[in-house]
Amino acid sequence: MTIGALERTVLERAAAVLESQEVALSRPRLHSALMHLISADEAADRPSVQDIGMVWNLVDSLEALGPDPRLDAVGGLVQQRRRTGPVIVVTGQLLAEVEYVRGSLAARGIHASVWTLRDLPKSFGIDEVSEGYPVVVASRTGLEFDESLLRDATLVYFRSPQTDEDRAWLESATHTGTVRAAILPVVESV
Structure with a gap:
């Protein structure tokens, strides 16, 4: 982006x-x-x-800045990656940021659910309505549950992990095969 x-x-x-x-x-x-x-x-x-x-x-x-370039980048990645498996968009800890990303995906016609520790899905499956695997938006702490739900998912980060704990969790999830892949943002200036 x-x-x-x-x-x-x-x-x-x-x-x-x-x-x-x-x-x-x-x-x-x-x-x-x-x-x-x-x-x-x-x-x-x-x-x-x-x-x-x-x-x-x-x-x-x-x-007045207009559209956030990260939203466009994340939306394109989600559309592409959801054809091959579930996609989890990882945001910062603020609920406002989770809703900001979810709202942007909804504006693109991508239904995304929000995961919290109180409202976890039983499993992933094909979303017949939107013709692709499900899309979830969650903060990193919203992902701390049964790792089997993450097994085939691609993590798309809205912004890079900010804490040592978040970086360690991502490194562990990718090296142990808990997730299929992780995509981190690269910010370029013009």
Whole structure:
């Protein structure tokens, strides 16, 4: 996926305001964090009136970027890979990010369910309605259950694993054959 110079600048400015590089490539996470900053209840956490204007400008800039290139890349991979087996799109931990990806897939005509630890499927099967294997969107912690459900699945990461624990889980899942394949995003700037 390719991120343009304008988008890279907006993401970097927002990450700098939030003093966190971990959110730099996640639009939903940045948007959520900026809105939380604007609505902070405690005076110590609330930015000054002048700074609130700057944060609102960042929110507006983020919303004006247009389609997220990651969504297009993930959607294309899901359409391609679901012909050969189940696909699990792995997102960040925020429910907003899970829903962001699921909503994008739905807009492309791809039905995707959301896995949580409370609502696990019994098995995978062909989805007769959409003519392909099922598609699931889950955070990495939503995948911690019966590994037999992952056996033939391809993991498509919406963004790269962020923690050592997530990286170790992915390495174990791919090296032990728990999953068929894993596809990680590569971000290029123009």
